[in-house]
Amino acid sequence: MSAPPKLRIATVSLAGCFGCHMSLLDIDEHVFDLLQRVELDRSPLTDLKHCGPCDIGLVEGGVCNSENVHVLREFRAQCKTLVALGACAINGGLPAQRNHLDVGRCLSAVFQSRPGMDTAEVPDDPELPLPLDKVHPIHEVVRVDYFLPGCPPSGEAIWQFLSDLLAGRTPRVAYPILHFD
Amino acid sequence: MSRPEFLLDGVAVPFDEGQMILEAGRAAGRYIPHLCWHPDFPPHGSCKLCVVKVAGRHVSACATPARAGAEVESDTPEINAERRMLLQLLFVEGNHFCPACEKSGQCQLQAMAYDLEMTTPRFRHFYPDRPVDASHPEVLLDFNRCIYCELCVRASREQDGKSVFALTGRGIHKHLAVNAESGRLADTDFSADDKAAHICPVGVILKKRVGFAVPIGERTYDRAPLHTVAMPKSEDDA
Numbered sequence: 001m002s003a004p005p006k007l008r009i010a011t012v013s014l015a016g017c018f019g020c021h022m023s024l025l026d027i028d029e030h031v032f033d034l035l036q037r038v039e040l041d042r043s044p045l046t047d048l049k050h051c052g053p054c055d056i057g058l059v060e061g062g063v064c065n066s067e068n069v070h071v072l073r074e075f076r077a078q079c080k081t082l083v084a085l086g087a088c089a090i091n092g093g094l095p096a097q098r099n100h101l102d103v104g105r106c107l108s109a110v111f112q113s114r115p116g117m118d119t120a121e122v123p124d125d126p127e128l129p130l131p132l133d134k135v136h137p138i139h140e141v142v143r144v145d146y147f148l149p150g151c152p153p154s155g156e157a158i159w160q161f162l163s164d165l166l167a168g169r170t171p172r173v174a175y176p177i178l179h180f181d
Numbered sequence: 182m183s184r185p186e187f188l189l190d191g192v193a194v195p196f197d198e199g200q201m202i203l204e205a206g207r208a209a210g211r212y213i214p215h216l217c218w219h220p221d222f223p224p225h226g227s228c229k230l231c232v233v234k235v236a237g238r239h240v241s242a243c244a245t246p247a248r249a250g251a252e253v254e255s256d257t258p259e260i261n262a263e264r265r266m267l268l269q270l271l272f273v274e275g276n277h278f279c280p281a282c283e284k285s286g287q288c289q290l291q292a293m294a295y296d297l298e299m300t301t302p303r304f305r306h307f308y309p310d311r312p313v314d315a316s317h318p319e320v321l322l323d324f325n326r327c328i329y330c331e332l333c334v335r336a337s338r339e340q341d342g343k344s345v346f347a348l349t350g351r352g353i354h355k356h357l358a359v360n361a362e363s364g365r366l367a368d369t370d371f372s373a374d375d376k377a378a379h380i381c382p383v384g385v386i387l388k389k390r391v392g393f394a395v396p397i398g399e400r401t402y403d404r405a406p407l408h409t410v411a412m413p414k415s416e417d418d419a
Contacts, residue, residue: 090300091272091302092306096278096306099306137302147301174298175298175406180294181397
């Protein structure tokens with residue numbers, strides 16, 4: 001009997017710190033089990049720039065700029081199941097701590113009035129995505145199927161979650177692997 | 182004469198006349214979730230986490246007297262879904278950024294979200310602007326996390342006799358205020374030994390310089406879930 005076809009998984013870090021991706025690698029030897037059952041599409045691990053049709057999309061980080069919005073929409077369009085991975089994707093996390101500040105004043109504080117900055121101008125290269133006035137959790141932009149909280153979620157939590165998902169079970173995140181920090 | 186009884190999720194619970202559903206359940210070892218209720222104070226009935234269904238009506242278990250023969254539903258998918266929604270509303274209304282909070286692992290709001298398996302805040306976040314008050318030498322106030330349970334208000338007024346705190350404003354403008362001309366905690370007679378300094382179920386009232394004395398991972402709700410910790414240790418505590 002031939003092996004079942006591999007599921008395709010895409011992963012991305014939007015306004016995140018790659019901590020959730022580090023935690024994904026922290027599943028240790030389960031990486032071998034995972035790679036026997038899945039194939040990676042767009043991901044920082046493959047360096048593919050666009051996402052093809054996928055079974056599962058894991059999104060780390062919130063939405064802080066226009067590029068994040070495009071990437072997130074591409075993920076939603078291509079992935080059958082979209083997962084918000086970690087605190088920032090779920091509630092904005094650390095980047096969202098700027099939400100009560102004016103984004104223009106943030107930029108000028110960083111680029112114009114900080115000692116040692118030669119140019120004293122806010123960068124405006126057309127290649128740079130424009131920041132949004134607020135950082136948003138991904139469910140405020142697209143529909144999200146599952147949420148796996150944690151900052152980051154532990155390798156154990158990620159593996160349990162993915163095992164459920166790969167086996168066709170509804171993933172359950174409960175005490176003691178459910179953490180917001 | 183035997184005590185009257187009501188049914189809590191199908192289990193008979195005895196009660197004394199005038200006792201509330203939550204208290205009677207607790208005395209019988211049956212946990213009903215709660216945030217604004219505290220054994221040392223009369224029921225407040227504001228958080229609504231203790232919602233139960235009695236004869237088709239959704240009532241607060243902390244403020245509804247037990248009745249003989251009543252059938253009370255508490256730990257059901259319907260009622261827990263309602264509680265989860267109340268939690269989600271609390272989470273989006275403030276700034277509950279657990280990874281940066283000293284109270285993480287000791288916070289009842291967070292622990293209840295774990296208990297009820299809340300994985301997403303679901304609604305649109307308010308991200309309100311609530312500056313902290315670090316004026317007091319011993320205690321920090323981080324208003325971002327306030328859930329308006331009024332436990333500090335009640336403790337300060339009724340037990341400390343100081344009335345340091347109050348809720349002010351209406352509806353979405355409601356907020357916790359400090360009873361001083363300047364609005365700063367340093368300009369009150371508040372002390373770190375007050376009952377009010379130790380009663381906050383979330384991370385608003387924090388003693389300075391001890392935030393991480395107990396490391397993350399070894400804290401109250403890392404060791405046991407809220408529905409175990411919140412129960413009286415012995416019959417006498419009920």
